[in-house]
Amino acid sequence: MDCTFCLDRPDLHDQRLALAPRWGTPLSQPGEQFKELLSRCTATHFAAGDILFQQGEIPEYFFLVQHGLIKIKHSSSQGRDLTVEFLFPGDVCGALCALDGTPYPCTAICVSDAQVGRVTQRDFAQLVSKDPSLMYRACATCRDKMSHQRNFLMGLALEQADGRAARLLCLLALRLGVADGETVKIPRLFDRQALAEAIGTTSETAIRTLSKFRKNGWIKEKAKTLTLTNVAALRELAGLTN
Numbered sequence: 054m055d056c057t058f059c060l061d062r063p064d065l066h067d068q069r070l071a072l073a074p075r076w077g078t079p080l081s082q083p084g085e086q087f088k089e090l091l092s093r094c095t096a097t098h099f100a101a102g103d104i105l106f107q108q109g110e111i112p113e114y115f116f117l118v119q120h121g122l123i124k125i126k127h128s129s130s131q132g133r134d135l136t137v138e139f140l141f142p143g144d145v146c147g148a149l150c151a152l153d154g155t156p157y158p159c160t161a162i163c164v165s166d167a168q169v170g171r172v173t174q175r176d177f178a179q180l181v182s183k184d185p186s187l188m189y190r191a192c193a194t195c196r197d198k199m200s201h202q203r204n205f206l207m208g209l210a211l212e213q214a215d216g217r218a219a220r221l222l223c224l225l226a227l228r229l230g231v232a233d234g235e236t237v238k239i240p241r242l243f244d245r246q247a248l249a250e251a252i253g254t255t256s257e258t259a260i261r262t263l264s265k266f267r268k269n270g271w272i273k274e275k276a277k278t279l280t281l282t283n284v285a286a287l288r289e290l291a292g293l294t295n
Contacts, residue, residue: 094170121167
């Protein structure tokens, strides 16, 4: 997906059908139920650092990310914050919570400026009553999220920091990258501290890790972009060779 589409093209933000929820239906064929869902979305702009919802809050909305990058974090009873997921354009969030009123289990924070479509809990429940397949798709989405979060947490426990950083760069390349020959360009959305939080390490370790990647010739950094110059090496380090 072109990062200029995701991040720097406000003229395209209203093309909502191109950002149909990632619920197993091709984005180019969103289906009638998605058209009605999207017609009930209220687009809301958020600045980097804004909070969409907080852990423990009673849900009011179902969310569809239309633009930008959202970080999902969980806070432990000891006050430790752990990033468990990232949401990209086309991703959905809060479906089951909006249906049964369960408090949000995590907090959603904008990493970049973002536009998010919000569907009220009442409207979403009405749509599900008209088309129960939306519930099945919501359950499938939550299953996939739980699987992703489990893999992410296993990575925190078992992988070294450089492996986790490589995995994050590969994820950003997959969802936001622009291929340019043998390289992939992604927008720079993280400062060192945010990167450290995203991969569960210290700022010093994050700096050393990126320095290692540069010295190995795997990445090149500019003010607004980061270029992956050896995707194969990063994939191998991240354990994504298969």
